[in-house]
Amino acid sequence: xxxxxxxxxxLEAARSHDPAARGSFENFFAYSGLHxxxxxxxxxxxxxxxxxxxxxxxxxxxxxSWTGIEIHPGATIGRRFFIDHGMGVVIGETxxxxxxxxxxxxxxxxxxxxxxxxxxxxxxxxxTIGAGAKILxxxxxxxxxxxxxxxVVVKDAPPESIVxxxxxxWRHRDAQRETKPAxxxxxxxxxxxx
Numbered sequence: 001x002x003x004x005x006x007x008x009x010x011l012e013a014a015r016s017h018d019p020a021a022r023g024s025f026e027n028f029f030a031y032s033g034l035h036x037x038x039x040x041x042x043x044x045x046x047x048x049x050x051x052x053x054x055x056x057x058x059x060x061x062x063x064x065s066w067t068g069i070e071i072h073p074g075a076t077i078g079r080r081f082f083i084d085h086g087m088g089v090v091i092g093e094t095x096x097x098x099x100x101x102x103x104x105x106x107x108x109x110x111x112x113x114x115x116x117x118x119x120x121x122x123x124x125x126x127x128t129i130g131a132g133a134k135i136l137x138x139x140x141x142x143x144x145x146x147x148x149x150x151x152v153v154v155k156d157a158p159p160e161s162i163v164x165x166x167x168x169x170w171r172h173r174d175a176q177r178e179t180k181p182a183x184x185x186x187x188x189x190x191x192x193x194x
Contacts, residue, residue, distance in 0.1 A: 001079075006079075007038075008024075009079065009080060010034055010037065010038070010080070010082075011024040011027055011028060011034070013080040013081075013082045013100075014027045014031055014033075014034060014082055015027070017082045017084060017102050018082075018084055031086075032066075032067040032068060032069060032083075032086040032087070033067075033069065033082060033083030033084060033085070033086045034082075035063070035066065035067050036063060036067040036069035036071060036083060036086060036089070037071075037077070037081055037082075037083070039059065039060070039062075039063035039066075039067070039071075040060070040063070040071040040073070040075070040077060042059065043056040043057075043059050043060045043063070043071075043073035044056075044073050044074070044075070044076075044077075046059070046073065047073035047074050053073070056073040057073060059073075060072065060073050067086055068086055068087035068088060068089075069083060069086050069087070069088075069089045070089065070090045070091065071089075071091040072091060072092055072093040072095070073093075074093035074094065075091045075092065075093060075094070075095045075096070075097070075109075075120075076095070076096045076097065077091075077097045078097055078098045078099035078100075078101065078125070079099045079100075080099055080100045080101075081097055081099075081100075081101050081102075082101075082102045082103075083102075083103055083104075083105075084102065084103070084104050084105070085104055085105040085131070086105055087105050087106070088105050088106040088107075089103060089105065089106065089107050089108075090107075090108045090109070090110060091109045091120075092109055092110050092111050092119070092120035093119075093120065094111075094117075094118045094119055094120040094138070095109040095120035095121055095122070095123070096120075096121075096122040096123065097109075097123045098123055098124045098125035098126070098127065098143065099125045099126070100125055100126045101123055101125070101126070101127050101128075101129075102127075102128045102129070103128075103129040103133075104129065104130055104131035104132075104149070105131050105132075106131050106132040106133075107129050107130075107131070107132065107133050107134075107135075108133075108134045108135070108136070109121050109123070109135050110134065110135070110136050111136065111137065111138075112136050112137040112154070113137070113138075117138075118138045119137065119138055120137075120138065121135045121136070121137065121138065121139050121140065121141060121153075122138070122139070122140045122141070123135070123140075123141050124140070124141055124142045124143035124144070124145065124159060125143045125144070126143055126144045127141050127142075127143065127144070127145050127146070127147070128145075128146045128147070129141075129146075129147040130146070130147055130148050130149030130150070130151070131149045131150070132149055132150040133147045133148065133149060133150060133151045133152075133153065134151070134152045134153065135147065135153045136152070136153065136154050137154055139153065139154065139155060139156045139157075140156045140157070141153070141156075141157050141161075141163065142156075142157055142158045142159030142160065142161060143159045143160070144159055144160045144173065144175070145157055145158075145159065145160060145161040145162070145163060145170075145173065146161075146162050146163070146173065147163045147164075147168070148162070148163065148164035148165070148168075150166070151163055151164050151165055151166065151168040152165075152166045152167055152168055153167075153168040154167055154168070155167075155168070157170040158170070160172060160173045160175060161173055
């Protein structure tokens with residue numbers, strides 16, 4: 001996929017996940033979550049070359065200062081990843097994130113070990129992670145799951161789960177009732193709410 005097609009896809013992902021995302025022009029300049037992902041793509045590419053890891057880390061830290069979002073250049077992130085509100089997100093080096101994942105501010109995908117092994121979580125496709133949630137260790141959150149705000153997750157969750165609490169517990173997600181978006185951005189009438 002080319003650069004501009006990927007950029008367009010990112011902007012469409014913002015509109016599909018956030019009813020407040022009014023237009024691509026505004027989102028391009030005003031969404032720190034998008035800026036963080038674009039910086040990460042560059043740093044991740046640099047990280048693949050061991051000789052360029054220092055510039056990758058330096059650029060990553062500059063991106064953190066600008067956006068308030070820290071994504072280690074080694075993290076692997078799928079397409080259409082969207083960070084809403086951004087500030088305070090931390091994504092560790094060995095984290096793996098699937099496609100169409102959405103997270104909110106204050107989320108940590110962190111480790112529980114100091115060993116140089118896979119120590120950060122794997123997040124499946126189409127997972128939503130609520131504000132302030134902490135997902136710690138080399139665990140897996142299965143596809144089509146949702147993690148509640150401020151949950152502390154230290155154990156695997158299977159696909160189609162709802163994960164909540166401290167420490168978090170999971171239950172099966174009712175796909176018919178709990179995967180329908182609360183708001184369809186295509187039909188959101190902002191004039192009605194003014």
